[in-house]
Amino acid sequence: MNSADDRRNVRAGHRNGGGTVTGFVHKGHSPHPSLDDSLEGEIRAFLTDEDQLHTYDDLTKVNPVTPTTVLKCLQARYRVKVFYTHAGCTLVALNPFQPIPDLYSLDVMKEYHCASQPQEFKPHIFIVAEEAYRNVQGQLEPVNQSLVVSGESGAGKTWTSRCLMKYYATVAASSSVLKSQDTVERIERRVLDSNPIMEAFGNACTLRNNNSSRFGKYIQLQLDRCQLLVGASVQTYLLEKTRVACQPANERNFHIFYQMMKGATDEQRKEWKMSHDQRFVWLPKAEKTIEEDCFHDTVEAMVHLGINAEKQRQIFKILAGILQLGNVNFSSSTDESQPCNLQEQSKDFLQRAAELLCVPAEELQLCLRVRTLKAGKQSVLKPCSQAECSMRRDCLAKVIYAQLFEWLVTFINNSICADKSTWCNFIGVLDVYGFECFQINNLEQLCINYANEKLQQHFVAHYLRAQQEEYVSEGLQWSFVKYQDNQSCLDLIEGSPVSVFSLLNEESRLNRASDAKTFKVRLEKELCDNVNISWDKFSKVPHFTVAHYAGKVNYQIQGMVEKNKDPVPPELISLLQKSENALLHQIFTDREAENMTSKGLSKVTVVSKFKNSLESLMKILHTTTPHYTRCIKPNPDCKPLTFKKEEVIMQLEACGIVETIHISAAALTCLTLVSQLDLLEDQRKRILSQCAFSIQCCWLRYQRRRRQARRQSATLIQAVVRSWLVRRQVQRWNRAAAVIQNTWRKWRDLVKEDVPVLNPVVRERGSVQLSTIQEPVTVRGWPMGLALASAPSITMSLTATGFQKMMSVMASLNLPSRSGEYKVETNQYTQGVASIRAQPKGSVKLHYQRSPLLYADRQPDLKSDVTGFNEILLEKTL
Numbered sequence: 001m002n003s004a005d006d007r008r009n010v011r012a013g014h015r016n017g018g019g020t021v022t023g024f025v026h027k028g029h030s031p032h033p034s035l036d037d038s039l040e041g042e043i044r045a046f047l048t049d050e051d052q053l054h055t056y057d058d059l060t061k062v063n064p065v066t067p068t069t070v071l072k073c074l075q076a077r078y079r080v081k082v083f084y085t086h087a088g089c090t091l092v093a094l095n096p097f098q099p100i101p102d103l104y105s106l107d108v109m110k111e112y113h114c115a116s117q118p119q120e121f122k123p124h125i126f127i128v129a130e131e132a133y134r135n136v137q138g139q140l141e142p143v144n145q146s147l148v149v150s151g152e153s154g155a156g157k158t159w160t161s162r163c164l165m166k167y168y169a170t171v172a173a174s175s176s177v178l179k180s181q182d183t184v185e186r187i188e189r190r191v192l193d194s195n196p197i198m199e200a201f202g203n204a205c206t207l208r209n210n211n212s213s214r215f216g217k218y219i220q221l222q223l224d225r226c227q228l229l230v231g232a233s234v235q236t237y238l239l240e241k242t243r244v245a246c247q248p249a250n251e252r253n254f255h256i257f258y259q260m261m262k263g264a265t266d267e268q269r270k271e272w273k274m275s276h277d278q279r280f281v282w283l284p285k286a287e288k289t290i291e292e293d294c295f296h297d298t299v300e301a302m303v304h305l306g307i308n309a310e311k312q313r314q315i316f317k318i319l320a321g322i323l324q325l326g327n328v329n330f331s332s333s334t335d336e337s338q339p340c341n342l343q344e345q346s347k348d349f350l351q352r353a354a355e356l357l358c359v360p361a362e363e364l365q366l367c368l369r370v371r372t373l374k375a376g377k378q379s380v381l382k383p384c385s386q387a388e389c390s391m392r393r394d395c396l397a398k399v400i401y402a403q404l405f406e407w408l409v410t411f412i413n414n415s416i417c418a419d420k421s422t423w424c425n426f427i428g429v430l431d432v433y434g435f436e437c438f439q440i441n442n443l444e445q446l447c448i449n450y451a452n453e454k455l456q457q458h459f460v461a462h463y464l465r466a467q468q469e470e471y472v473s474e475g476l477q478w479s480f481v482k483y484q485d486n487q488s489c490l491d492l493i494e495g496s497p498v499s500v501f502s503l504l505n506e507e508s509r510l511n512r513a514s515d516a517k518t519f520k521v522r523l524e525k526e527l528c529d530n531v532n533i534s535w536d537k538f539s540k541v542p543h544f545t546v547a548h549y550a551g552k553v554n555y556q557i558q559g560m561v562e563k564n565k566d567p568v569p570p571e572l573i574s575l576l577q578k579s580e581n582a583l584l585h586q587i588f589t590d591r592e593a594e595n596m597t598s599k600g601l602s603k604v605t606v607v608s609k610f611k612n613s614l615e616s617l618m619k620i621l622h623t624t625t626p627h628y629t630r631c632i633k634p635n636p637d638c639k640p641l642t643f644k645k646e647e648v649i650m651q652l653e654a655c656g657i658v659e660t661i662h663i664s665a666a667a668l669t670c671l672t673l674v675s676q677l678d679l680l681e682d683q684r685k686r687i688l689s690q691c692a693f694s695i696q697c698c699w700l701r702y703q704r705r706r707r708q709a710r711r712q713s714a715t716l717i718q719a720v721v722r723s724w725l726v727r728r729q730v731q732r733w734n735r736a737a738a739v740i741q742n743t744w745r746k747w748r749d750l751v752k753e754d755v756p757v758l759n760p761v762v763r764e765r766g767s768v769q770l771s772t773i774q775e776p777v778t779v780r781g782w783p784m785g786l787a788l789a790s791a792p793s794i795t796m797s798l799t800a801t802g803f804q805k806m807m808s809v810m811a812s813l814n815l816p817s818r819s820g821e822y823k824v825e826t827n828q829y830t831q832g833v834a835s836i837r838a839q840p841k842g843s844v845k846l847h848y849q850r851s852p853l854l855y856a857d858r859q860p861d862l863k864s865d866v867t868g869f870n871e872i873l874l875e876k877t878l
């Protein structure tokens, strides 16, 4: 890294003290030597305090922002084992290449999830995860989120994606109390179990990474109304299927083949025709053992996802068949009119391949060696050359593997995808290949780098253009920050009417053998106006160079058109459709396979298919809130805790991290300089919350007062009613007392007149024996009861009604209410008591000498003489 690079990248925004922000991406040397000197001085000054460099947890705080200062900070942090650093709106993740204890533990997840301000914690991938999750909870548009994880091979994208999935599987399910634990566990587990299967079938050990994903993927984690994980879906991109039949030097085939080789039981080996000592051409470096070679884990995940034993058998037999195919070789034919022969040792392999793929061996042999040409309704058989035979063999293996992979992805989706009615938002995790630039680059690299251009454009559009347009729409004084617009590069690759893709497609559709030199001339002629393409005039190999945002890449033209055609001979598809392996038969009889049969090759070329799937991905990304994580590989050898400056700086440049910091810092600068928007926002929020608080207080006060008034009214009404009732009662008592007094006086007068008639015993004891009763009846509390029962009528009619009257009178006299002993008759006309009669069973004594009112406040003496009545206990005086 030299100061020229720094000058090239220094952020002008940092040096601006004015009220407007200006451009920051300076390509080329500064025309002012004094400016260069002062920048170098600033860089030196910044780097002097080495001990402080690791404290920069956000690279936007670095000043000046240059590749050197950024690199030094990251290095200092890596040295003290801090692997995450914010770069404004992006998170930079440095791969430690060794497990770091407690960095991703459950407790750490909980800590970030429960924190009120996770941003204030140490930078971590969980901050990104939590921010996205809270955005969904907040339901602020766009509610759906995308976590874009990028970086070169081995940088840690898959690891990061797995961390994100585990995080959501934990925090988005932990609060689930409503659902049965079983359901929750099942869905989380299924979502996580999709990883080992896809990695077994889609990852391989390469020179750059022992567990390199050979496909891109976008996983949508589906959340319900309560933001709980209820399902997921996976979209895959551009599986590197050529690896099945052709492994780059010192690299391996897909993991699954090695897992089978190493983990099969004797029984399985027999079934798969895979003896211990068998060597397979398509399984190089089989002696190398890596931790991903775990067959048991893959099978277990398959079981969890519902791939039953029979389906597994079918899958593994197909894979074993592919391996046998790899050992089939052809000898060249001396006579061009005759098909090539199988090499002697290949006959067994072909036979076994046919048996494992459940297709007729002769037909398989014929399909590989002879081409069927259609001329009108006639078919002509044309023997293939040795090279063509090998190509057809490879093609058969690739198409089987690619279709099997697609079937697996569909199966996984069916198993983990929730019904649309059950989820309303999603968080997408995009794990795509990073920018690639090798010695020899071909169609795959063109597609990968094109995808990265698209993502970069989305990133820039989202963070810079959108932000600046927002400032302008808000009427802020703003002079646009220049950013590196990669539209012209995208036009070169995918634009219309002419672009690399359109010319490739045109060439692919021509029914002729493609010639690299001719195609190069065509490219030169058609695309010479685009500044992003160039040619090295001295190179003998046909190529073209594209200036990507991350650097220039040379693409080799040889083989590019053929790769784009990706032809599948129709005879091969027809053969596979006849397979007695139910799975193989099924995956080749679907609609796409039918297309392939009828047209000989899929009309959709590789680049068209890739472009379409990328466009639908971009559409999804545009409707979501993106979060970018840039994974950085600190050394090419995957050595733990080793930081190679050259390696890192290349990646920082490739992913445009310095520009990213500029973008974020420019936005920050803008906020500080122009609008103090944040401050205003904060104040607005505070005032709004104060208003809300006042409204709540008023409402509560109003409610409290209303409740109080109601209670007072109720109390008043109750008091009035009670006093009215009491007054009425007292009035009744007064009237009743008057009646009783009156009656008593009359009775007394009457008694005075009749005194001589009374029996001397009665006079002596104050009572009269009206009849003889063996068991005298005790009367309690009778005076008051009797008086009230008869009130207010002078004639002793009762105020109570029917049964009450009877009971009242009988209770007053303490008469037992057993049936038949006493009878109370009501007066039909006045509803009073007409009489009380006792059956003539015994004597009843009636106390008569004193007024019952005199005893109103006492209990009659149980031993008193008032014990009963004769037949008529009481008779109404009319």
Ligand SMILES: Nc1ncnc2c1ncn2[C@@H]1O[C@H](COP(=O)(O)OP(=O)(O)OP(=O)(O)O)[C@@H](O)[C@H]1O
Binding pocket: 095, 096, 097, 098, 099, 100, 151, 152, 153, 154, 155, 156, 157, 158, 159, 160, 209, 211, 212, 213, 214, 433, 434, 631
């Ligand atoms: N955060 C981490 N902590 C510990 N080890 C890590 C971490 N990230 C990555 N690694 C290690 O680095 C290796 C490579 O990471 P990973 O497979 O995720 O890379 P990648 O970017 O997905 O590569 P590719 O593009 O080839 O698939 C992992 O197998 C793992 O051993």
